[in-house]
Amino acid sequence: MGRDGGSVYEKYASKYISDELQKLHISPFFEYSYSQYFTFVNKGDTLSSQNIIGRIDNGADSTILIISHYDHIGLGGPRSRSFVSDKVHPGADDNASGVALNLLLAKKIKRKGNKNYNYIFLFTGAHEKGLFGAKYFNDSNANELKSVCLLINLDMIGRLDRETKQMLIFNSKKGFDPYQAFDFPAGELYFQDKEELTGDHSVLSNYKGHVIFFSTGVHEDYHKVSDTPDKLNYKGMHIINNMIFQYLKNI
Secondary structure, three states: OEEEEEOOOHHHHHHHHHHHHHOOOEEEEOOOOEEEEEEEEOOOEEEEEEEEEEOOOOOOOOOEEEEOOOOOOOOOOOOOOOOOOOOOOHHHHHHHHHHHHHHHHHHHHHHHHOOEEEEEEEEEEEOOOOOHHHHHHHOOOHHHHHHHHEEEEEEOOOOOOOOOOOOEEEEEEOOOHHHHOOOOOOOOEEEOOOOOOOOOHOOOOOOOOOHHHHEOOOOOOOOOOOHHHHHHHHHHHHHHHHHHHHHHHHH
């Protein structure tokens, strides 16, 4: 029912992600669990949510952190651009697309990734209600963040325009040229640099390193009941996923 932060449907989604990580033989971040539970206050109510976190420990000194939020806006309400409060908002692009790419990256990295780094795959809850999952991870894992050398945020990555093939990128490293850094088929992607893109990375104050935020941008169906799977550009998602994986493999 839309994966609203703090709802039972968000919990169902978290269970799905945990199960997928287990199938991929990705180790849980904690000794016996993928779940990082937390509470947050929304409109005077205390709600429960959880981050889902997997890791690959290669015994390296540096770690790469890949983030995607998995919640959405449930039945809508004041955050709905469909202006309804009684219909499921699927959130296929926002942000099931980012979750899918994160899981696919985990699969590829587990099989044939760059072993010079450790990896953390972070799926944050209660993002839409105020980035609460990312904030909790930041506050609870300051020591872990000290070893992170690169943070990749994947949010709304499924609607690559079939004509312009333009995607948004926020990069925090001066002199970073995406056309030199990334390998992809000629003419398949064009980057629009953004000086600021707000997302989970923006509240990780204990992390001071390189951030790359990928998004195919806001569209007509953003926060509407019409953000459905049939409108995703799956070919574009695979191009983006392959590009990111090759970059991580070669750095």
